[in-house]
Amino acid sequence: MTETLVFGRNGQLGQSMAACSHHYPELQLKFASRNECDFTDLDSILRIIDNEEPDAIVNTAAYTAVDLAETNSDIAKLVNCEAVRTIALAAAKRSLPVVHISTDYVFDGQGAFPYRETDKVGPLGIYGQTKLAGEIALSSVTDAHLIFRTAWGYSPYGDNFLKTIMRLLSTKNEIAVVDDQTGCPTSFLDLAAAILNILPAITRPGFDKFGTYHLCSDAPMTWYQFSMKIQAEASRILGDSWSGTECKIKPVTSESFQQPASRPVNSVMATDKFKACFGFGLPAFRQSLITTLTKLSEGQDHA
Numbered sequence: 001m002t003e004t005l006v007f008g009r010n011g012q013l014g015q016s017m018a019a020c021s022h023h024y025p026e027l028q029l030k031f032a033s034r035n036e037c038d039f040t041d042l043d044s045i046l047r048i049i050d051n052e053e054p055d056a057i058v059n060t061a062a063y064t065a066v067d068l069a070e071t072n073s074d075i076a077k078l079v080n081c082e083a084v085r086t087i088a089l090a091a092a093k094r095s096l097p098v099v100h101i102s103t104d105y106v107f108d109g110q111g112a113f114p115y116r117e118t119d120k121v122g123p124l125g126i127y128g129q130t131k132l133a134g135e136i137a138l139s140s141v142t143d144a145h146l147i148f149r150t151a152w153g154y155s156p157y158g159d160n161f162l163k164t165i166m167r168l169l170s171t172k173n174e175i176a177v178v179d180d181q182t183g184c185p186t187s188f189l190d191l192a193a194a195i196l197n198i199l200p201a202i203t204r205p206g207f208d209k210f211g212t213y214h215l216c217s218d219a220p221m222t223w224y225q226f227s228m229k230i231q232a233e234a235s236r237i238l239g240d241s242w243s244g245t246e247c248k249i250k251p252v253t254s255e256s257f258q259q260p261a262s263r264p265v266n267s268v269m270a271t272d273k274f275k276a277c278f279g280f281g282l283p284a285f286r287q288s289l290i291t292t293l294t295k296l297s298e299g300q301d302h303a
């Protein structure tokens with residue numbers, strides 16, 4: 001039985017891990033919410049690790065508000081970097097492996113290729129900068145880490161692009177969606193299952209695959225293209241009675257959508273390293289999209 005302390009109970013990924021966990025009876029997961037352990041109070045991290053005495057740690061918690069981070073940089077740095085360093089130090093003291101989630105926003109988006117793990121980083125905003133600082137803090141303290149850089153997460157849980165588009169499609173006649181940023185929309189149910197799949201192995205002596213990996217879908221597209229695919233599949237699943245089928249989706253440039261934080265134009269990441277090391281990749285994009293939309297249509301829509 002691998003006892004794992006998961007930071008981040010109510011986030012998209014935390015809830016996705018909880019939803020998938022019944023497929024992994026050999027894992028015992030203890031989820032810690034912000035109420036139980038607030039990353040702005042670094043001592044609370046040490047206390048919970050001391051109390052739980054886990055075999056492994058998964059950190060899904062982060063300051064994820066990309067635009068707000070521009071004005072709340074101190075909190076973003078504390079949560080995304082200093083808290084991660086604290087986890088790393090406590091884990092190293094106890095020889096615990098740490099799985100940590102990072103982001104495609106560590107890249108500046110100017111590369112015209114799928115980014116590899118070895119490619120130059122250059123975050124454009126505070127969120128990406130603090131996430132990169134968290135990666136560096138973790139990897140410089142302990143070798144026993146897996147950093148999974150993911151992208152464009154969607155799930156039945158929390159706030160995400162897919163749920164926003166579904167709501168807008170059902171309530172508007174026309175919506176405008178950015179068509180000049182390309183990334184890989186990733187089901188966090190898939191990401192959760194991949195993490196849970198790997199967890200038992202990382203606590204075994206001799207595990208030699210620690211490091212940084214890109215772990216996202218292999219389906220590059222723009223936000224506009226993603227919204228079109230959401231509409232097409234949702235129309236098929238929900239049928240004629242769904243009002244969202246009629247909504248017109250208009251492609252627009254990022255310039256017409258002024259946001260405080262700059263986003264990378266191209267944050268497509270190559271996942272070959274993960275597949276080669278672990279022997280599997282995330283499921284095909286379309287099937288994952290259908291799975292999430294089906295769960296939403298069955299009323300599995302959670303805050």
Ligand SMILES: NC(=O)c1ccc[n+]([C@@H]2O[C@H](COP(=O)([O-])OP(=O)(O)OC[C@H]3O[C@@H](n4cnc5c(N)ncnc54)[C@H](OP(=O)(O)O)[C@@H]3O)[C@@H](O)[C@H]2O)c1
Nearest residue numbers: 008009010011012013033034038039061062064103152153
């Ligand atoms: N969503 C994306 O599109 C995306 C893309 C690339 C990378 N990522 C990365 O993937 C990971 C998971 O993202 P997500 O979408 O699941 O995030 P999310 O839905 O925004 O949830 C954020 C999580 O962080 C926790 N948290 C925030 N502030 C905290 C604090 N001060 N103390 C303790 N916990 C705190 C929240 O706690 P509660 O459980 O108490 O609410 C929640 O569990 C993050 O590392 C994120 O950077 C996400």
